[in-house]
Amino acid sequence: MKTKPINQHNLSSDLAIRDELEKRGWALSALSEAAAALARANSTELLIQEVCQAIAAQGPYVLAWVGQAQGDAFKTVKVVGVAGVASGYIKDIVVSWSNAEVTGRGPAGSCIRSNKTSVVIDDEIDPGFVAWRERAKEFGIRSAIGCPIPDGITGMPFGVLMVYSKVPNTFGSSEVQLFESLAKEIGFGLRSIERQHKLDDQIHEKELMQERLATALRATIEAMSKTMEWRDPYTAGHQKRVASIAMAIGRQLGWDNERIQAIYMAAMVHDIGKMAVPSEILTKPSRLTDLEMQMVQGHVEAGYQILKDIPFPWPIADMVRQHHERLDGSGYPMGLKDKQISQEGRVLAVADTIEAMATHRPYRPAKGLNSAMDEIQAEAGIKLDTKVVEAAFKLLENGNELQKILDTH
Structure with a gap:
């Protein structure tokens, strides 16, 4: 039986495609790891060193270093960070970015001088690499790329x-594009760090931006809460009081500020789903029928649906959805039990119960704080979280903070 001859053209094409994909994979891996290093670095030295290490850990890249262009007469390229198995190559090396110097005609000098990427396809034949050819051979270096880092x-x-590979022709057009992007990101990071040797400016700006966003988010949440209260004047201030109680409980539980802010946001809109309930039912001055009660209970799921697609930095919609769930599964809308209910949902349940019982409702007068506390104590460990209930009682001991909250709002 005759075997079908191998198509050498197709085989060569397949191998070429495989080689190109492999080269791209090396560059993408290096870019990904270097981007992570850029994100976590908090000083010039750390940024440069970690980026070089991230690159040199990938594929055939045996060396990565960053050189800073100096303004001296020789136009020295100062090595400010280096990593890789071939790091010895750059030790005590003299590099210039002057065209008048032999050491300025290599990829690093050419790159800085022209402000354009310089690629050495194969250092054994590249005329600009003559000064370092023997040294490169000693460290197994065959190709290189130099990308300008902008100062902005x-x-x-x-x-x-500078990135060096032990394989010839490692840096094609796609790889050039990826490393140029990385060099620009390094430049962006260095511009921030150079001013104070750390990322203080960038961190400060980020904090200010986050603060502005948090303020805007808080204002939006409070506006949404007021919209609800306009439809239901009898519960005016209810959500704000629940929010204050929930925050106070959170502090008693030792929560950090961010988590306390999250519970505040959730509490401020926990009844937003009542917008889907007819106002005549919300303001009815007598006991609700079973059907009307089902409609009111539907506000929890309606609230979840309103909030679930808003990109809050916390799972606000889930917290709202759980504020009427109970540990024994008797709650609604999903009948969650025990560990299925988040800590935030448990805090909201206690805060909502206290506020609802202690204040006036259309269908009954206020029962008072003492009755509210008796109620949550009776349900502790059954329907309500014991630790959350204990935290609420500590607020009574601490200058009766609960009553102050109820009286203030």
């Missing part, structure tokens, strides 16, 4: 990102 001020590069 003068238009000239801050310096150069």
